[in-house]
Amino acid sequence: MFLTIFAKKRTSKENKSFYTYLTQLKKKDSEESVTVQVKFPDDIKPNPLECPMNIEVEKKKANLQEKKVNTDGGEIVSRTLWIKDYNVSENPYEDSSLDNYDI
Numbered sequence: 001m002f003l004t005i006f007a008k009k010r011t012s013k014e015n016k017s018f019y020t021y022l023t024q025l026k027k028k029d030s031e032e033s034v035t036v037q038v039k040f041p042d043d044i045k046p047n048p049l050e051c052p053m054n055i056e057v058e059k060k061k062a063n064l065q066e067k068k069v070n071t072d073g074g075e076i077v078s079r080t081l082w083i084k085d086y087n088v089s090e091n092p093y094e095d096s097s098l099d100n101y102d103i
Contacts, residue, residue: 001057004093005038007048019048023081025064036064036079044085054089061085 003023011017021038040046046053065080 001059001062002089003038003055003057005046005051005053005055007046007051009048021046021048021051025079025081034079036081038081038083040083040086052093052095054091054093055086056089057083057086 003025006022007019008022009017009019021040022035023038024033024035026033046055061084063082065082067078069076069078
């Protein structure tokens with residue numbers, strides 16, 4: 001699998017900073033993209049300052065957990081991708097989000 005990993009800085013209730021990692025997976029049956037949180041073992045976590053970054057993961061080195069969670073806005077599906085091992089891709093991340101705009 002080829003994934004782009006984004007790091008988001010967050011703050012805990014105790015006012016401590018930490019990072020969460022996110023990516024998007026595309027469903028085979030509908031081509032729908034879903035955002036998932038990504039978890040890594042501590043010893044292979046990407047450097048958040050190097051994100052976004054592209055990585056390559058063998059499917060047997062990852063698994064997806066989905067669970068339904070009740071929120072004030074209703075029930076949502078929480079998805080977590082657990083990655084046991086990966087390689088940094090030779091293709092670096094290139095931001096193309098503004099390509100369709102005249103700036």
